[in-house]
Amino acid sequence: MPGFVKVTKLSGLKENAPSGFEVNKVKFLLVKLNGKVYAMNSVCTHAGGPLEKGTCENGNILCPWHKSEFKVTDGSVARGPAIKPEQTYKVNVVGDDVLVEL
Template identity: 35%
Template sequence: MEDSVRVGKASDLADGDMMLAEVGDEQVLVCRVGGSYFAVGDECPHAGGSLSDGYLEGEEVECPLHGSLFSVKTGENTGPPATEGVPTYQVTVEGEDLMVGPASP
């Protein structure tokens, strides 16, 4: 994946909202927390749960399958049973457009 892609309008997401987006061939969770936008890989590294179907609590998303926690800011795994984090993606707002990608190094 090279460039950023438009995933919707910035105004589509209210604070505390999440959405699933396709960036290249990757599934990405995009959310808004405290007026800032964040994006992380949607697939839980524990057993493949879709994090965008989970619960966003502050800066943490909880996997709907077994409750692992991840920071949407850093992708870090902050609660078991997962032991690995998820990738993060750059998010920019260009005019009204919400642009996501590429994956952060």
């Protein structure tokens, strides 16, 4: 699968709880939502907050610094103060391996 990097094991991810990773200097989070895995850049577009340390509620990642919310499915802003969406990445699950296209 060209372009995809093996990141972690599916069995190691918890539902509705973001986990932070860094590959090739890209900081991103993985979150499992209703059994599906999503990947999003984890540097908040508002002021650089660590989204991987936030929470996942109602399908949104909440920034721990000023509570901006980003939709897990497409990175769009669900609530400010952030106005710029987060970059999201394609995820492929092969067996128990989670691969991300960065």
